[in-house]
Amino acid sequence: MEKELIINSKPTEVEIALLEGGKLVELHRQKTNTNFTVGDIFLGKIKKLMPGLNAAFVNIGYSKDAFLHYTDLGPKLHSVTKFTNDSISGKNTHHFLDNFEYPPDIIKNGKIDQVLNKRDHVLVQILKEPISTKGPRLSCEITLPGRYIVLTPFSNTVTVSKKISNAEEKKRLQLLAESIKPKNFGMIIRTAAEGKKVADLHEELMYILGKWKNIFQQLPKAKAPVKLLSELDKASSLLRDVLSDSFNKIVVNDKDLYVHIKSFLSQIAPSQVKIVNHYNNNRSIFDYYGVTKQIKSSFGKTATMASGAYLVIEHTEAMHVIDVNSGHKAGTRKVEDNALRINLESAEEIARQLRLRDIGGLIIIDFIDMRQAEHRKELVSAMRTHMKKDRAQHTILPLSKFGLMQITRERVRPAVKIDTSEKCPSCNGTGKMNASILVTDDIQRDLDFVLQTQPKTKITLELHPYLEAFFKKGFPSIRMKWFTKYGKWIYLQSNTEYSLVQYKFYDANEDEIRLN
Numbered sequence: 001m002e003k004e005l006i007i008n009s010k011p012t013e014v015e016i017a018l019l020e021g022g023k024l025v026e027l028h029r030q031k032t033n034t035n036f037t038v039g040d041i042f043l044g045k046i047k048k049l050m051p052g053l054n055a056a057f058v059n060i061g062y063s064k065d066a067f068l069h070y071t072d073l074g075p076k077l078h079s080v081t082k083f084t085n086d087s088i089s090g091k092n093t094h095h096f097l098d099n100f101e102y103p104p105d106i107i108k109n110g111k112i113d114q115v116l117n118k119r120d121h122v123l124v125q126i127l128k129e130p131i132s133t134k135g136p137r138l139s140c141e142i143t144l145p146g147r148y149i150v151l152t153p154f155s156n157t158v159t160v161s162k163k164i165s166n167a168e169e170k171k172r173l174q175l176l177a178e179s180i181k182p183k184n185f186g187m188i189i190r191t192a193a194e195g196k197k198v199a200d201l202h203e204e205l206m207y208i209l210g211k212w213k214n215i216f217q218q219l220p221k222a223k224a225p226v227k228l229l230s231e232l233d234k235a236s237s238l239l240r241d242v243l244s245d246s247f248n249k250i251v252v253n254d255k256d257l258y259v260h261i262k263s264f265l266s267q268i269a270p271s272q273v274k275i276v277n278h279y280n281n282n283r284s285i286f287d288y289y290g291v292t293k294q295i296k297s298s299f300g301k302t303a304t305m306a307s308g309a310y311l312v313i314e315h316t317e318a319m320h321v322i323d324v325n326s327g328h329k330a331g332t333r334k335v336e337d338n339a340l341r342i343n344l345e346s347a348e349e350i351a352r353q354l355r356l357r358d359i360g361g362l363i364i365i366d367f368i369d370m371r372q373a374e375h376r377k378e379l380v381s382a383m384r385t386h387m388k389k390d391r392a393q394h395t396i397l398p399l400s401k402f403g404l405m406q407i408t409r410e411r412v413r414p415a416v417k418i419d420t421s422e423k424c425p426s427c428n429g430t431g432k433m434n435a436s437i438l439v440t441d442d443i444q445r446d447l448d449f450v451l452q453t454q455p456k457t458k459i460t461l462e463l464h465p466y467l468e469a470f471f472k473k474g475f476p477s478i479r480m481k482w483f484t485k486y487g488k489w490i491y492l493q494s495n496t497e498y499s500l501v502q503y504k505f506y507d508a509n510e511d512e513i514r515l516n
Contacts, residue, residue: 003247006289007235007261009254016235017291018242020389024294025355028238036062036136038126039145039231041215043084044138045224046120049113056112057135058124061225064135070112072127074141076154077115078103083154084123087219095209095216097153097184121224126231128411144211146204147240147268148193149177153212155186163191163388180205192243207267236264241391243269250276253285282493292496298356305349309342313353319362322350326368339368340375344382351386360392360411369403380405439467439501440478446515450505451486454513458491463503465494 001021008015018026044058057065086092128137144151158177160170177187215228252258258278265273279285286292304310308327324346393410471478505513
């Protein structure tokens with residue numbers, strides 16, 4: 001299946017759309033000024049211990065203290081703390097752990113106030129981004145990810161991704177990892193490492209060790225709270241995690257980001273640098289590749305499928321509920337066969353919706369009832385197959401006696417919620433409408449004013465696509481008549497996010513021309 005990555009860079013954020021077979025399956029948004037991303041490593045300071053929650057609140061510089069639960073400390077907490085304190089004091093002279101003496105592991109069911117003290121310095125990594133009123137969630141189990149491997153300090157374990165099914169390949173990668181890994185460092189072999197040579201793994205290992213060395217070198221001068229290592233930006237981290245040979249296009253509309261992505265790909269996958277393209281067009285990149293249309297059709301309360309069947313997606317405080325409906329085009333097949341067909345189609349769409357909206361927690365799905373046991377098994381098998389593409393950890397239970405399927409899915413960032421409803425273009429949501437909505441007369445009047453005040457500047461009129469088509473239709477078109485009247489060409493640019501009567505004028509510097 002072909003994959004495309006469409007990247008829309010804005011002044012305040014970057015939007016990334018992942019398409020599989022032309023369908024939108026993931027949508028990521030990252031503020032350009034954010035300082036807290038999953039994977040960032042900080043030197044934090046314990047602000048408060050909460051024995052009742054068996055957790056601590058840690059100051060990492062965020063407006064709300066970050067949350068560190070006992071279960072996220074990891075068994076090697078004392079090792080992490082010892083290395084951190086010895087590095088701050090200057091006792092450690094290098095970043096390698098060859099001669100590091102492990103303190104005892106902490107017990108699995110211990111108490112937070114037995115292992116941490118208020119105002120202690122602690123090396124932490126962001127596990128989950130801030131969600132709603134909560135601060136970031138932290139972990140003391142430090143991981144340094146690459147494309148092929150993940151390095152885990154203070155461990156000697158080597159594991160291979162479960163998604164690599166070939167037993168011989170798993171054994172080969174296990175032996176390669178054990179032959180190159182430094183002492184007292186663990187290693188996780190990722191799915192992308194399948195078929196790679198030892199030179200590829202070793203090259204990436206040296207790169208990741210350089211990051212660990214950078215952390216070590218900052219510790220002696222560090223004053224908590226301080227960030228020691230930044231995770232890659234969203235576009236680069238997504239490429240690192242999902243890039244495969246099936247990717248056939250990466251398109252970005254920002255020149256600097258385009259150069260950055262090409263440089264990043266030249267390090268991790270030189271053969272795929274050629275698939276990166278710079279989009280340079282007045283039309284929105286999401287409009288051109290049909291992403292905007294898919295966003296508006298995918299984020300409502302209902303999601304309609306090709307057969308006419310549709311899903312109703314409801315969010316509650318405790319869980320997410322999805323109801324499958326056959327619609328009015330149920331077909332003339334047998335009831336049981338028809339139910340199976342609709343359920344199988346719905347399973348694929350539900351798997352896409354969970355990834356697209358990043359729905360986490362408990363999910364209850366009410367499929368259309370099926371009586372035959374083999375059909376029920378087929379549906380569960382299909383659901384698991386479609387969910388294999390999902391990088392988030394998840395568990396799928398068989399259908400219950402009531403025909404309900406339960407899914408739990410990990411969430412590390414806020415669920416994507418996009419309001420697809422629009423205000424009425426005539427009344428602007430007030431329920432009242434002016435006596436006249438002759439928007440073309442308004443545009444003509446404002447255009448006269450703009451050309452009187454700025455007769456020499458290049459004029460661009462941004463408006464709804466329907467209005468753009470109206471001004472361009474016929475011969476001579478209204479725009480041609482403007483050229484005859486004013487002696488200059490008026491540039492038109494459509495914007496699907498505008499209401500039917502909304503429009504703006506821009507000058508040669510792409511600054512909006514204020515009319516009031």
